[in-house]
Amino acid sequence: MKILIVEDEQKIADFLIEGLSGQEHTVEHAADGQQGAQLALKNKYDIILLDVIIPVMSGVELCKLIKSNTPETPILMLTALGTTEDKLIGFDAGADDYLVKPFEFKELLARIKALTRRAHHHETPKNTLHVSDLILDLDKKLAYRGDKIIELTAKEFSLLEFFMRNKGKVYSRLDIVEKVWDLNFDTGTNIVEVYVNILRKKIDKDFPTKLIHTRVGLGYIMEER
Amino acid sequence: MKILIVEDEQKIADFLIEGLSGQEHTVEHAADGQQGAQLALKNKYDIILLDVIIPVMSGVELCKLIKSNTPETPILMLTALGTTEDKLIGFDAGADDYLVKPFEFKELLARIKALTRRAHHHETPKNTLHVSDLILDLDKKLAYRGDKIIELTAKEFSLLEFFMRNKGKVYSRLDIVEKVWDLNFDTGTNIVEVYVNILRKKIDKDFPTKLIHTRVGLGYIMEER
DNA sequence: TTTGATATTACTATTCCCGTAAATTTAATT
DNA sequence: AATTAAATTTACGGGAATAGTAATATCAAA
Numbered sequence: 001m002k003i004l005i006v007e008d009e010q011k012i013a014d015f016l017i018e019g020l021s022g023q024e025h026t027v028e029h030a031a032d033g034q035q036g037a038q039l040a041l042k043n044k045y046d047i048i049l050l051d052v053i054i055p056v057m058s059g060v061e062l063c064k065l066i067k068s069n070t071p072e073t074p075i076l077m078l079t080a081l082g083t084t085e086d087k088l089i090g091f092d093a094g095a096d097d098y099l100v101k102p103f104e105f106k107e108l109l110a111r112i113k114a115l116t117r118r119a120h121h122h123e124t125p126k127n128t129l130h131v132s133d134l135i136l137d138l139d140k141k142l143a144y145r146g147d148k149i150i151e152l153t154a155k156e157f158s159l160l161e162f163f164m165r166n167k168g169k170v171y172s173r174l175d176i177v178e179k180v181w182d183l184n185f186d187t188g189t190n191i192v193e194v195y196v197n198i199l200r201k202k203i204d205k206d207f208p209t210k211l212i213h214t215r216v217g218l219g220y221i222m223e224e225r
Numbered sequence: 226m227k228i229l230i231v232e233d234e235q236k237i238a239d240f241l242i243e244g245l246s247g248q249e250h251t252v253e254h255a256a257d258g259q260q261g262a263q264l265a266l267k268n269k270y271d272i273i274l275l276d277v278i279i280p281v282m283s284g285v286e287l288c289k290l291i292k293s294n295t296p297e298t299p300i301l302m303l304t305a306l307g308t309t310e311d312k313l314i315g316f317d318a319g320a321d322d323y324l325v326k327p328f329e330f331k332e333l334l335a336r337i338k339a340l341t342r343r344a345h346h347h348e349t350p351k352n353t354l355h356v357s358d359l360i361l362d363l364d365k366k367l368a369y370r371g372d373k374i375i376e377l378t379a380k381e382f383s384l385l386e387f388f389m390r391n392k393g394k395v396y397s398r399l400d401i402v403e404k405v406w407d408l409n410f411d412t413g414t415n416i417v418e419v420y421v422n423i424l425r426k427k428i429d430k431d432f433p434t435k436l437i438h439t440r441v442g443l444g445y446i447m448e449e450r
Numbered sequence: 451t452t453t454g455a456t457a458t459t460a461c462t463a464t465t466c467c468c469g470t471a472a473a474t475t476t477a478a479t480t
Numbered sequence: 481a482a483t484t485a486a487a488t489t490t491a492c493g494g495g496a497a498t499a500g501t502a503a504t505a506t507c508a509a510a
Binding site: 153154155156189190191194195216217 | 455456457458459460465466467468
């Protein structure tokens with residue numbers, strides 16, 4: 001893992017670098033906010049350890065800066081300021097965890113692990129959309145629900161993808177025809193109804209919780225119900 | 226947000242439920258590990274607050290169980306056991322954060338926010354109108370008041386949206402018929418009265434503070450009164 | 451060219467919404 | 481209090497919106 005430490009006190013920095021380098025981590029070090037910002041914005045780290053009181057730019061400001069650029073990078077604030085007020089300022093700036101000095105090194109390790117575990121877990125390796133227990137594989141162009149594998153034609157796929165990307169919102173037939181069929185005027189067609197019907201047979205018919213719902217006079221909405 | 230609290234001490238549980246229910250959170254409570262497991266495995270929560278020392282099944286065991294099923298659900302351990310050893314056991318079981326009692330409620334809130342922030346990052350921001358405690362969801366085309374979910378037809382929705390966007394102003398029936406029904410001349414219709422009546426039944430009838438008010442000879446106005 | 455698969459249109463039965471009209475209640479005015 | 485106007489409420493018929501199916505057109509592959 002790649003770790004960035006922003007810490008001005010050389011002794012503490014050395015202690016951290018020493019301790020972390022041991023366990024298959026690559027550690028980089030910045031001694032002030034300026035340096036920290038440069039490194040953090042240029043490189044991608046698995047986690048950033050941030051001292052609050054550092055020269056040039058405060059840890060809180062740096063935290064905001066990093067979170068506005070790469071919000072997914074976990075930030076662990078590491079500081080002697082231990083009041084609840086201080087912690088709130090840190091969390092408000094976007095910090096993911098806040099550890100008060102002095103701390104036991106083992107606890108730091110555990111918290112780093114917990115934070116990176118979540119971050120890594122969240123990366124979706126597969127190219128899929130999920131709504132309830134319905135899964136759409138964008139690569140294979142297949143849908144799955146329960147233990148059923150659902151084959152889709154091109155138009156069926158487009159419509160289902162549209163619904164899944166816009167779950168929880170009502171769309172009128174006109175909206176749908178525009179976005180999925182690229183027709184920019186009302187042709188008096190009923191393709192949407194027909195395809196909704198086909199999709200329902202495929203993804204809803206055999207299951208108790210329905211995903212495609214009609215809102216009379218308004219349109220269709222996808223949601224678990 | 227949907228929160229599960231697993232805590233056997235009723236006083237602490239009440240304190241947490243009280244504090245969290247305030248800020249648009251739905252809170253459920255389990256008094257022992259068994260109950261906690263049932264709820265956690267059956268439902269999907271945005272975060273689970275877990276006491277370590279609870280009857281039947283320990284918090285650590287429960288944590289492992291939950292993480293083996295739904296690893297993406299964040300778990301915040303909440304306990305009086307404050308040694309580093311205890312924390313390590315918690316983190317090893319898969320906890321995402323560990324807070325030692327006693328703590329300030331604000332810090333708990335901040336940590337809950339930090340843990341759920343990442344998961345909620347992808348959710349689209351809510352598109353809603355508010356008047357008093359009445360909420361109109363423009364995406365779902367639904368209204369909410371108290372804990373009631375109010376379904377609306379197309380015309381009901383249009384009229385309610387008109388009232389909510391123009392709260393605090395009196396509009397004559399003619400104004401309303403023009404803006405909501407697109408009728409540009411007086412047809413002697415009483416649609417407005419009829420639909421106001423329908424809306425009142427849906428959004429005002431069961432609540433002490435009314436939102437739609439009649440100004441005799443002038444028209445209608447929406448405001449909290 | 452033929453065949454099968456997919457896309458689109460046409461049509462019918464059904465459901466549900468909308469707006470009218472009439473009855474009832476409430477408010478304003480003399 | 482009586483009268484009149486305004487507002488509320490209910491009931492109902494017409495008609496639009498929708499589901500579902502069948503028929504036709506289009507496209508792709510062999």
